[in-house]
Structure formats: C-alpha cells, structure tokens
Amino acid sequence: MRYDLYxxxxxxxxxxxxxxxxxxxxxxxxxVARQGKRGMTAMQRLLDGKGGARPPFAPPFLKAGRLVIAQxxxxxxxxxxxxxxxxxxxxxxxxxxxxxxxxxxxxxxxxDTHHPISAELYFEEQRPEARRRAELFWRHRVPNFLGYFExxxxxxxxxxxxxxxxxxxDLSLFQTVEGLRxxxxxxxxxxxxxxxxxxxxxxxxxxRPRIKAYLASDRRIAFNQWGIFRYYEELDR
Amino acid sequence: MRYDLYxxxxxxxxxxxxxxxxxxxxxxxxxVARQGKRGMTAMQRLLDGKGGARPPFAPPFLKAGRLVIAQxxxxxxxxxxxxxxxxxxxxxxxxxxxxxxxxxxxxxxxxDTHHPISAELYFEEQRPEARRRAELFWRHRVPNFLGYFExxxxxxxxxxxxxxxxxxxDLSLFQTVEGLRxxxxxxxxxxxxxxxxxxxxxxxxxxRPRIKAYLASDRRIAFNQWGIFRYYEELDR
Numbered sequence: 001m002r003y004d005l006y007x008x009x010x011x012x013x014x015x016x017x018x019x020x021x022x023x024x025x026x027x028x029x030x031x032v033a034r035q036g037k038r039g040m041t042a043m044q045r046l047l048d049g050k051g052g053a054r055p056p057f058a059p060p061f062l063k064a065g066r067l068v069i070a071q072x073x074x075x076x077x078x079x080x081x082x083x084x085x086x087x088x089x090x091x092x093x094x095x096x097x098x099x100x101x102x103x104x105x106x107x108x109x110x111x112d113t114h115h116p117i118s119a120e121l122y123f124e125e126q127r128p129e130a131r132r133r134a135e136l137f138w139r140h141r142v143p144n145f146l147g148y149f150e151x152x153x154x155x156x157x158x159x160x161x162x163x164x165x166x167x168x169x170d171l172s173l174f175q176t177v178e179g180l181r182x183x184x185x186x187x188x189x190x191x192x193x194x195x196x197x198x199x200x201x202x203x204x205x206x207x208r209p210r211i212k213a214y215l216a217s218d219r220r221i222a223f224n225q226w227g228i229f230r231y232y233e234e235l236d237r
Numbered sequence: 238m239r240y241d242l243y244x245x246x247x248x249x250x251x252x253x254x255x256x257x258x259x260x261x262x263x264x265x266x267x268x269v270a271r272q273g274k275r276g277m278t279a280m281q282r283l284l285d286g287k288g289g290a291r292p293p294f295a296p297p298f299l300k301a302g303r304l305v306i307a308q309x310x311x312x313x314x315x316x317x318x319x320x321x322x323x324x325x326x327x328x329x330x331x332x333x334x335x336x337x338x339x340x341x342x343x344x345x346x347x348x349d350t351h352h353p354i355s356a357e358l359y360f361e362e363q364r365p366e367a368r369r370r371a372e373l374f375w376r377h378r379v380p381n382f383l384g385y386f387e388x389x390x391x392x393x394x395x396x397x398x399x400x401x402x403x404x405x406x407d408l409s410l411f412q413t414v415e416g417l418r419x420x421x422x423x424x425x426x427x428x429x430x431x432x433x434x435x436x437x438x439x440x441x442x443x444x445r446p447r448i449k450a451y452l453a454s455d456r457r458i459a460f461n462q463w464g465i466f467r468y469y470e471e472l473d474r
Binding site for chain 2: 094
C-alpha cells in the first residue's frame, strides 16, 4: 500500500508525528505538498471539500487507497496496526491511542505558550501573555505531562511506552522531547533529570537505523519559527 | 455489560459527552464519583495509578469489565460500536471518530476563552487576556469549526452527522451548542442563523425521548461556573 501524506511543506508541525512512523516502518509514502505547486493544489482541493463527502478539517491527513483520514492521533491509530507500530490486541491498541491523545493535548499546550491569545495574531502581538503562559506551563503542565509519561514508561519496564517493541507512542515522545529542547533549551536542560527513563527512550529512538537515516536526510525539515515548537529567548528563562 | 463512568461529580465537563451517549443508548451505567465519598476515593485511586499499569492521565475514564479507558473521544469510539451509536464499517467508525476529535479540539478552545493563560489561575487573574481571546475566538474559530460541521451535516443529507441514524457525534454537537448558548448567549444568538442545519439537528436531539428524559432528570447537572462552558458577561458582548 502506498500512503499519501498531506501536510504543510515548510514545517514539522503535527505532520512530523506521522512522518516518523512512516519512516520507522520503511513505508512507501509520498509527502504530497512537498512535491511542488501541484502538491499544494491537491491538498487545498481536499481541504475545500472537493475530494468527497468526508473532508478533513485541517492537515495532516492521509490518503490510503480510497480512505482519507485526518487527526494526527487517528492517523497513527490507523497506521499503527498496518505498520506494526502498535500492539495487536484491542486493549493494547486503545491504550496506545489513549497515550497518543494525551500527547496531542500536550502539543496544543506547547503551541499555546507562544500563542496564548490567538493563532491569528503574531507572537509580537501577545508577548506579555506568552511570557505568563510559558511560566505557568513549565511550573505545572510539563511536570504533569512528562511526569505521567515517565511513570507509564517505568511501569512498562522502561524500554518502550507500550508492549515490548517500538511503537508510534515512543516515536511521538521522541519528537515532543526534541521539540521542547529546541523551544526551551535552558528550561528543558534543567528539567530532563526528572524524567531519566523518558530521555533514555528518546535517545534510543534517535539511534534506530531508519530514524537516524531520516533525521540526517533532507526529508527531515529543521525546527523553525513557524511550527509548533518555536524558540523565543524571553520564554526560556 | 455494566459501565462505570468516572468523572468529576459537580460539573458536566467532558464527562457529559459520555453521559449523553450512555443515556441515549439506555445503557446500564454508574456515574461512580457521584455516588458519594467512596466514589471519589475510587476515582482518585485509579488516577494515582493504583488500578494497574495503564493509569488514565485525567477524567473522564470508563471501566468496562477489566478495561479502563480514558480520553473522551476514545471512550466514545469504544462505546459507539457497543451501543450502536456509530457506523459499523471501519471507514465509518474512523470518520465519526475524526469528527469527534475535531469537537475535542474545539472544546479546548472554548475552555481557553475564559482561561487563556492557565487553568491554575482564577478567571479574575486573566480577565483582559480572556476578553481578547474570546473576541478572536468568535471572529475566527467559531465560524471555522461550526461552519465545518454545518457543511459536513449538509453533505450527509442534513439529518445526521454520520450515517443514517443518530450517533455520538450528533449528541456531542448538541452538547457543544448548548454549552455555547450558556456561555455566550448574545453572541450565539447572532451566530446561529449561519448554521441552520446544525441548530435543527440539536433541536431534534433535545427531543429524543431518552435525551429529553435525561435532561429533565437530576442526573443532568446544570451548566455552572466550574465547567468548560462558563458565562461571563464581559466575554459576551
């Protein structure tokens, strides 16, 4: 099966969680909107509802045969079974999905540290609010979320988040930790010692042969100031 | 099968999306934390990770036999199949779930209109920020989200969001519209004419016999100032 991934071509964003899964599995896929102007036109067409009666609300979305599915966590739920990146039993698949949905919640909060008022405004139009939100985010939310993932990981033996082999939740946590390191290098450096198992997991993910090759390739877009994770010195005291 | 729902006992919150599905189906369920102090203790125990190796991050969560599952949209995905509130084919189930996940995204944004800086602070500590966020939320996000659901509904014939019978997405949109009416009565009144099919759907949901009986019962907690949807006159110009 060839998969067509549709996502904004200039950023990692939410699409990156899907790209990492496709890359780890060595899947046959096309990153459509990165194939030039025609790719962007094709994506816009589907967003405009011209691809059928089940239009996605926003990228990323995946075309798999006749199926078009959106929402990052749902795409991973779908791919997890097919790419052998999730447990096979129903309880295990639901558990992996539940963790991924919790990562999605965390990602919204990470984004909103630099855009607490509106994604329609520039960062420069909401700087004092961003400083306040980032401060409270690091005081309360990072310990809550990363502390939770650390406990779950330790409860599962420390090597994988779910089951006994690599899965899409491991890959997504790697991406989340990398993003936090980009956006908040000083705060994250101080925090990492509190979640040692999680950090060790992310380091193992980075060394997996296909992930390592992907990260070194030009398919991996660099972190930048248009994505979810953005670096502003004033938010990283 | 008896279902045990765990959610905060004083608010509708995210638990209400689950309650509506259980009620519409006439399911056998217990709203555990509303059964007095022992219920709250049982919920806290599971949150503390004392219920096994797969602890929920936050309420709501559902116990179904030995399975404990969290995340509102995932609980509905699970129940949808069992309570006949979702299509039976895989593509239809994924489509309903995708719509529900988009509702979840919208619900976060609704909540954040009154808590744009942090849920750890009181509303009174973030009033100017809330006014700014609410203004932009109504200018951009409500038209985006509700306009999308209106188009999807019309594209499906106008009677149901998914398939040809009532489903959990219909129920969740009813709850979302009711919540917006409580929190923003003036703004919502002006807006409703832009989404006539959606409003008609919500009115049909309210008249369904089991939903109607539920809404009139003391099992339905009233909207109040501790939930997702809160009324502040200054946010509803």
